[in-house]
Amino acid sequence: MPTTNKFVRQPHAVTDLASRRFKALKIERLLGLQHFPLPIRLLEIGCGSGGIAHYFATHPSLQCIVTAVDVHDNRQVHDGYIYHSVQGVQLPFEDQQFDVVISNHVIEHVGDTAAQLVHLQEIRRVLTSTGKAYLAVPNRWMLTEPHYRLKFLSWLPHAWRSPYLRWMGKGEVYDCEPLQMHELERMLATADLQYHNQCVEGWRATFEIEHPTHWSNRVLACCPDSVLKPLTPIVPTLIYRLERGIRTARPEL
Template sequence: MSDTPSSNRGGCAGDTPVARQPHAVLDLPSRRFKGLKIERLLDLANRPQPIRMLEVGTGSGGIAHYFGTHPQLRCEVDAVDIHDNRLVTEGYRYHQVQDTRLPFADESFDVVLSNHVIEHVGDEQAQRAHLAELHRVLRPDGVGYLAVPNRWMLVEPHYKLAFLSWLPHAWRTPYLRAMGKGRAYDCEPLQMKQLEQLFAEAKLDCCNLCIAALHATFDIERIQSPAVRLLRHVPDRALLQLRRIIPTLIYRFSRPVSESR
């Protein structure tokens, strides 16, 4: 499920712009699980502290609150969003924004989080601008986390429609309307190679964390469904072959090593 967008207008290239909905996740317990998963995937316990952190698209505020009130990590957290849907406000500083531009100086943050945001910012040009801003505010030795729904997921998570994001752009909104799920499709999920190309264009090194994220989810959420029990026993080498269709693309990113010298 997505968090919140960094831009509220825009459409696919060549389309008429549509109003973008917040799509905020307001389930606070799930935000704690997500915060813990991010903490593990970025190995934040072994980073120098205090950690200056930015969350782009804070939604309910649950993740920013998790890190800002963490009992072991010392995090100084800023969070931004276009729509203020916060349910918790303690432990972090909140900033309202209008688009992908971030109101911070260059190289301000040790850790930058973009959790289910890039699919909401607009077309590919807006997605490039989002990544360029993440690069700009990240310190040379900093680390980032980015998650986005995979275009090839079977069920689109925002509207709960099978194969919605598989369709050509021109067919998505008519399908959404025909199924009575909304007036316009306002998201832009990405394919793995497409996202990695965007990282490269933004001059960001990236590492696919999908398999590590699956293991972290199994350990943290302790889901006991038959499908999860089966996946627990699938070797990593087999899971790697499924990376292109795993429902959520998850990456750690950083500036190139040459920039940290």
């Protein structure tokens, strides 16, 4: 998505369509879309290869009217949904137009903190009063940075990240802004979004969907939430279900 910085950010689109199907299934479960009234007006921000938009547009039981936007057109599948090319964080849609909004690993690409806040405010603006949004972002404290596959890249101070990237021969400029859990939640509150941390649920769903027979899935299934929740500040991906907050009138001076 857009940038407020001077350098050009790369698209970082995931082109593995099989993984997009797994991701879409996880989003479907975490948002409880099987219980939504139909049809579902769904917006995906930063659709990349188009795999998630295509999944919902061609879903066998959910009736979804799907719209997708991106600043780079890297789609591999085009069927079933409407696509808009956009520039900047503002969305070209009316207020409260969508029942579901998906922002999957997008906010770290939109630019600095000001741009990230506008991204969240735009999600709130286009979401209906009863709608839900899915937000996923890499945790700054993840061990391996997922875009460049370097250990501890996002742990470094900003001024050190691009030199480390160049030193390792992985690129010229580090063009992502992963977030810590507390700063993301502060930003969500500022954007007047009610948020529900789903890191544990997302962790479980990932293993159930992608590794159903792996021993780690069985171990995870045996762990109670009380054991896993203290680990949420360091999980690789921060996942939230969002709803519109209720604005309160300021008292008159």
